[in-house]
Structure formats: structure tokens, C-alpha cells
Amino acid sequence: MNYVKTAMLMAAMTALFLGIGYLLAGTSGIAIAFAVAVAMNVFSWWNSDKMVLRMHNAHPVDENDRSGLRQMVAELARNADLPMPAVYLIDTDQPNAFATGRNPENAAVAVTRGLMRSLSREEVAAVVAHELAHIKNRDTAIMMVTATFAGAISMLANFALFFGGSRERMGLIGTLALMILAPLAAALVQMAISRTREYAADREGAMICGNPMWLASALERIQQGAARIDNNTAERNPATAHMFIINPLHAHSHDKLFSTHPSTENRVAALREMAGSISPRTEARQQQGRDHDGPWG
Structure with a gap:
């Protein structure tokens, strides 16, 4: 179901992009918009x-x-049947992590020093498994494309005032509305895709590490840390916030229209429900994980 939802949202993003092209310059605008999208996606795909x-x-x-x-x-990559990704460490005290890369063969997992210091080994393993799930599900590529589309839509919307075609079709008020509403709609679609993929990565990550409660505990600890410790680089570059396992920008904990992540409470509840349906052997492993609450290393 999540894959169907993602496909529908991607189609909506594409339709919005081509529609703006049409409003700007008619049928030729669609061709221009398509060319811009291809160029931007090729660049982002490789870089x-x-x-x-x-x-x-x-x-x-x-x-x-x-x-x-x-x-x-x-x-964990072997457990997930994935090639070994590159591993990176980020110099920030905020506990967090993300994955990036155009495909599993060219992927990277990055964790912060704050994550290594504040989480147990089991919790770190669960976070890494979550990020590997994003790579396995090719979410890193999906989010890369949607971020590029969102940027291109904002760019085209800002060009609206400089194209006579849009003013002829919509008038000045309509053009101004396009400049405001089109980037907003693109951002909403991007956020919806990100939130959908987080739930799927939580489930897959729990299966990779073998213990949903490790990930549930990790999410709670990361949420607490992210709420009180600044990630200055992320604050300066909010467009990358959707990549992290927990929003690094001190977002509210509840599901909100403009949040890039689902509520941590909802994610933890889903993982606890998942843990309740697994075998007694895995339940014993969960208890072992709860008994190892010490910091990493």
C-alpha cells in the first residue's frame, strides 16, 4: 500500500510540474519543464x-x-542482502542519522557522533538497519528526485512574473497565486512521500536488525536529543531535514501538515505492535536488548 501511495504522490508531483510549465508557456512550456526536470535530475542523480x-x-x-x-x-548489510555502503561520521552532538545514494551499489550511511555517544549498541544497530532499509527500498533515490522536482517547481513559479504567457492566461493575481501555491503544494507532496517512506523503513529496519523494540527505543532517545540539541548545519539547510531518521529541526512531536516526519509516538506504537506479533525467541532477544542500555563503546 505504501508503494502505491508513493507512486500516486510522485505522479502528482510530476503533474504539478508539467502543469506549471503549461501555465507559463502553453504546450511548449511542458516541453521546457520536462527538459529542465531531466537536466536537474541527471545532475542530482550523480552529485x-x-x-x-x-x-x-x-x-x-x-x-x-x-x-x-x-x-x-x-x-547488517549482509542481513539485508545489500552491498556494503560507505560509512560516514558527522561532527554534531545531536543524535541522528541518514542514508543517501542513487542506488544500493552507490549508497552511504551517515551517523552523528551524538548518536554514537548517547545510544546503546543495539539502538545504534537498529538505526543503521533503518537507514539500510531506505537504501534497500530505494527511498534515497525517490527522495532525491522529489527534492529536485520541488526545487524546480519553486524555480518555475518564481519565473512566472517574467513570462507573458502566464499573465495572459491567469492575470497578475493568478500569477502571484501560482508563485505562492505551487511551491507550497510541491512541499506538501514531498513531505507526504517522506512520511510514507519512514513507516516502511521502520518496519523493514526492524526486520533487518531482528528487534522492533531496539528501534522503538532508539527513536525515543533520538527524539529527546533532537528536541534539545541544535544541529546548526541542518538548520541552515532545512531542505535536507527529510533525510534524517528524526527531524533535526526541532519539529513538533505530533503529526502536522508541514512535518517531514511522522509522529515519533506513532512510529514507536507501530513498532511495539509489530513486536507483539513476533515469536517467543525474538521476544527473548528484545529483553536482552533492554538489558543493555549502556552507551556505545
């Missing part, structure tokens, strides 16, 4: 992961890693 990692001052974790993070990622 967005490097740009985001550089933006957040992420440093690669090499094979001499003594923390065990790289080995953990490798083991």
Missing part, C-alpha cells in the same frame, strides 16, 4: 549524495575503524 555529505561535514569511516561501527554496518 546529490556527495553534496549532502559535504554539506553536513561528514567524514568517511575507514577500514581502521576501532569503534566497531563499520563492522556493524557490514553485518
Whole structure:
């Protein structure tokens, strides 16, 4: 069902983009909009992961890693039947993480130092498993494309005043409304796609690490940390907020129209329900995870 929802939202984003092209310059505007979309998506397809990692001052974790993070990622990647992704560490005290990359063969998982310091090994494993789920489900590519579409829609909407065609079709008031409403609609669709994919990644991540309660506990701890610790880079670049496992921008905890993430409480409740339906053997593993609440390393 989530995949159908995502496909419908992607279709809505595409239709909105082409519709703006038509309003700006008629049928030729559709062709222009399509060409712009292709060019921007090709660029982002090959470069967005490097740009985001550089933006957040992420440093690669090499094979001499003594923390065990790289080995953990490798083991979880095998569980998920994925190639080994690149592993990065972000210098911020806020506990958080994200995944990026155009496909599983060219993917990266980035975690913050705050995450490593404040979560247990089991919780870190669950967070990594969640990010690997995004890679496995190709959410990183989907969100890259939607972010590009949203940016292109905002750009075309801002061009509206400079094209006579839009004023002839809609008038000045209609053109101004287009400049305001089109980017807003694009942002809403982008947020809806992001929220849909988070629930799916929670379920898949819990299966990869083998314990829904590890992820539930991790989400609660990350939410608490993100609510009181600033992530200055994310605050300066809010367009990347949807990539993180928990919104790094001090968003309200409840589901809101403009939130890039579902409510943490709702996600935890879904994971607890999932945990309640698993086998006794896995329940024993859950208890073992709850008994290891110490910090990483």
C-alpha cells in the first residue's frame, strides 16, 4: 500500500510540474519543464549524495575503524542482502542519522557522533538497519528526485512574473497565486512521500536488525536529543531535514501538515505492535536488548 501511495504522490508531483510549465508557456512550456526536470535530475542523480555529505561535514569511516561501527554496518548489510555502503561520521552532538545514494551499489550511511555517544549498541544497530532499509527500498533515490522536482517547481513559479504567457492566461493575481501555491503544494507532496517512506523503513529496519523494540527505543532517545540539541548545519539547510531518521529541526512531536516526519509516538506504537506479533525467541532477544542500555563503546 505504501508503494502505491508513493507512486500516486510522485505522479502528482510530476503533474504539478508539467502543469506549471503549461501555465507559463502553453504546450511548449511542458516541453521546457520536462527538459529542465531531466537536466536537474541527471545532475542530482550523480552529485546529490556527495553534496549532502559535504554539506553536513561528514567524514568517511575507514577500514581502521576501532569503534566497531563499520563492522556493524557490514553485518547488517549482509542481513539485508545489500552491498556494503560507505560509512560516514558527522561532527554534531545531536543524535541522528541518514542514508543517501542513487542506488544500493552507490549508497552511504551517515551517523552523528551524538548518536554514537548517547545510544546503546543495539539502538545504534537498529538505526543503521533503518537507514539500510531506505537504501534497500530505494527511498534515497525517490527522495532525491522529489527534492529536485520541488526545487524546480519553486524555480518555475518564481519565473512566472517574467513570462507573458502566464499573465495572459491567469492575470497578475493568478500569477502571484501560482508563485505562492505551487511551491507550497510541491512541499506538501514531498513531505507526504517522506512520511510514507519512514513507516516502511521502520518496519523493514526492524526486520533487518531482528528487534522492533531496539528501534522503538532508539527513536525515543533520538527524539529527546533532537528536541534539545541544535544541529546548526541542518538548520541552515532545512531542505535536507527529510533525510534524517528524526527531524533535526526541532519539529513538533505530533503529526502536522508541514512535518517531514511522522509522529515519533506513532512510529514507536507501530513498532511495539509489530513486536507483539513476533515469536517467543525474538521476544527473548528484545529483553536482552533492554538489558543493555549502556552507551556505545
